[in-house]
Amino acid sequence: MNQSPVPPPSTDRVQVAIVGVGLIGGSLAAALKARHIAAKVIGVGRNISRLESAQSLGLIDVATTDIAYAAQNADLIVFCTPVDLIAQGVEAAVAAGSPQLLLTDVGSVKGTIAREVGALLPAGKNFIGSHPLAGSERNGFENSDADLFEGKTCIITPCPWNSEEHTVRLTKFWESVGSSVLRMTPDEHDRKLAQTSHLPHVLAAALATILEEENHAIAATGFRDSTRIAAGDPDLWVAIILGNAQSIVESIDGFSDQLAEFRAAIEKGDAATLKKLLDVAKTNRDALS
Amino acid sequence: MNQSPVPPPSTDRVQVAIVGVGLIGGSLAAALKARHIAAKVIGVGRNISRLESAQSLGLIDVATTDIAYAAQNADLIVFCTPVDLIAQGVEAAVAAGSPQLLLTDVGSVKGTIAREVGALLPAGKNFIGSHPLAGSERNGFENSDADLFEGKTCIITPCPWNSEEHTVRLTKFWESVGSSVLRMTPDEHDRKLAQTSHLPHVLAAALATILEEENHAIAATGFRDSTRIAAGDPDLWVAIILGNAQSIVESIDGFSDQLAEFRAAIEKGDAATLKKLLDVAKTNRDALS
Numbered sequence: 001m002n003q004s005p006v007p008p009p010s011t012d013r014v015q016v017a018i019v020g021v022g023l024i025g026g027s028l029a030a031a032l033k034a035r036h037i038a039a040k041v042i043g044v045g046r047n048i049s050r051l052e053s054a055q056s057l058g059l060i061d062v063a064t065t066d067i068a069y070a071a072q073n074a075d076l077i078v079f080c081t082p083v084d085l086i087a088q089g090v091e092a093a094v095a096a097g098s099p100q101l102l103l104t105d106v107g108s109v110k111g112t113i114a115r116e117v118g119a120l121l122p123a124g125k126n127f128i129g130s131h132p133l134a135g136s137e138r139n140g141f142e143n144s145d146a147d148l149f150e151g152k153t154c155i156i157t158p159c160p161w162n163s164e165e166h167t168v169r170l171t172k173f174w175e176s177v178g179s180s181v182l183r184m185t186p187d188e189h190d191r192k193l194a195q196t197s198h199l200p201h202v203l204a205a206a207l208a209t210i211l212e213e214e215n216h217a218i219a220a221t222g223f224r225d226s227t228r229i230a231a232g233d234p235d236l237w238v239a240i241i242l243g244n245a246q247s248i249v250e251s252i253d254g255f256s257d258q259l260a261e262f263r264a265a266i267e268k269g270d271a272a273t274l275k276k277l278l279d280v281a282k283t284n285r286d287a288l289s
Numbered sequence: 290m291n292q293s294p295v296p297p298p299s300t301d302r303v304q305v306a307i308v309g310v311g312l313i314g315g316s317l318a319a320a321l322k323a324r325h326i327a328a329k330v331i332g333v334g335r336n337i338s339r340l341e342s343a344q345s346l347g348l349i350d351v352a353t354t355d356i357a358y359a360a361q362n363a364d365l366i367v368f369c370t371p372v373d374l375i376a377q378g379v380e381a382a383v384a385a386g387s388p389q390l391l392l393t394d395v396g397s398v399k400g401t402i403a404r405e406v407g408a409l410l411p412a413g414k415n416f417i418g419s420h421p422l423a424g425s426e427r428n429g430f431e432n433s434d435a436d437l438f439e440g441k442t443c444i445i446t447p448c449p450w451n452s453e454e455h456t457v458r459l460t461k462f463w464e465s466v467g468s469s470v471l472r473m474t475p476d477e478h479d480r481k482l483a484q485t486s487h488l489p490h491v492l493a494a495a496l497a498t499i500l501e502e503e504n505h506a507i508a509a510t511g512f513r514d515s516t517r518i519a520a521g522d523p524d525l526w527v528a529i530i531l532g533n534a535q536s537i538v539e540s541i542d543g544f545s546d547q548l549a550e551f552r553a554a555i556e557k558g559d560a561a562t563l564k565k566l567l568d569v570a571k572t573n574r575d576a577l578s
Contacts, residue, residue, distance in 0.1 A: 220441070248555055258495040
């Protein structure tokens with residue numbers, strides 16, 4: 001783990017509320033602590049004893065089940081809850097918070113939330129979606145990593161009703177935990193992530209599903225890497241996948257067309273075509289390294 | 290890297306020839322050296338200057354392009370060449386070697402080689418296929434790892450014409466470099482590996498292929514893990530895939546049926562079915578960890 005930079009404490013540090021202190025929320029709390037970014041971190045959740053455990057680990061300063069309390073005391077609220085619970089959380093927080101309160105989330109789909117929050121206007125105007133491309137198949141704040149966001153990309157998805165001032169504040173916030181920020185529209189985000197994240201998840205799940213039990217012992221590194229993300233939380237992924245269903249179905253169809261090209265070359269024993277297909281795949285994959 | 294056990298040198302150590310000193314052949318040479326298993330390691334290849342580099346790194350004791358020399362001086366020959374070159378290598382080696390010479394390979398398909406070697410009977414009777422489930426997307430002996438086989442499974446595929454004595458010798462050889470040995474028929478191997486290795490390779494390649502260039506920057510860990518094996522050498526993989534085409538096409542079809550179930554649930558917005566599918570996938574994947 002890299003040593004995080006430790007700037008001197010300043011008097012203008014913000015108070016940050018994190019709703020949903022799991023792996024991502026806990027890691028964000030840890031990053032804010034390690035970098036002395038927040039004057040206070042307020043952890044919000046439904047299970048007070050879990051929150052008190054996070055507090056005793058030093059991840060959060062205050063543990064509460066009261067979103068209104070958090071909204072009244074924070075400059076920024078970050079929703080780290082499942083994607084289907086974010087809009088209702090925003091609605092409750094805005095009702096209690098000051099007009100300056102900035103709200104964001106870390107959800108893996110953005111279009112649905114943007115439409116739900118857009119329907120709350122003007123109350124929803126201080127919410128801007130975020131998606132830090134940093135995750136893990138592990139769960140729980142016990143696996144928190146203060147460097148989870150370091151060197152990663154964070155996509156933010158401002159809408160026409162958001163102010164530039166809020167967009168800049170949010171950008172600086174993610175930069176302060178080590179991320180590079182990319183801006184795009186919520187729908188652009190969802191089309192892109194369908195290809196880079198949601199489709200791979202569905203493929204990994206389908207591949208893990210068909211593995212016969214008698215073949216477990218010979219499923220080596222390649223199989224394990226290809227299916228690692230299938231170990232992710234099914235409830236979280238139902239919400240993500242159904243929150244971006246149309247783009248994912250289109251991505252599955254594009255993938256199936258490509259797979260059919262491989263299948264045809266293999267069935268015909270067409271070495272030249274198969275070589276070309278594998279060359280393109282390798283070139284694309286190598287470009288990521 | 291674990292410390293390899295170092296037994297005292299014994300006078301009955303074998304001479305081993307390795308044909309094709311790349312990543313796997315070089316790692317095998319390194320393992321034989323580190324564990325003092327071989328009295329002498331003979332490296333065989335087409336490019337003498339590459340072999341001399343491997344010799345100067347201490348991986349092999351002798352560098353030669355002459356398979357007959359290797360066959361005359363070795364107790365065991367291990368072919369680490371591409372799978373479509375193994376049968377012809379076996380034929381050349383058997384013509385020059387003693388009747389006690391044991392021959393094996395490390396290829397990822399076994400049925401085609403078994404049939405090709407079976408056609409050389411009685412000359413081919415001392416060849417037994419091996420497939421150590423240990424690989425890497427990297428290439429070249431420069432990436433050799435003396436512990437590559439440690440804790441891994443090695444499948445061996447004796448045929449009715451092989452002697453039990455040879456099968457036991459081969460088993461002990463792989464155990465001596467740290468592997469656990471599984472015995473099965475060549476065709477059984479190929480059906481199983483179609484599912485656990487060759488299908489995942491084709492899926493990774495198809496997924497890597499459809500990644501649009503503008504999305505490279507947001508292809509995060511999940512995408513990278515899912516497509517890692519697509520960086521493998523296309524020439525090697527053409528030979529592997531076309532050497533097991535029928536089983537792979539069947540595996541692609543089984544996978545496509547499973548993917549269609551996911552697609553239908555996603556298109557319908559059927560959360561209950563999608564949850565069930567993801568639960569099975571997670572259970573299967575967790576069983577591998």
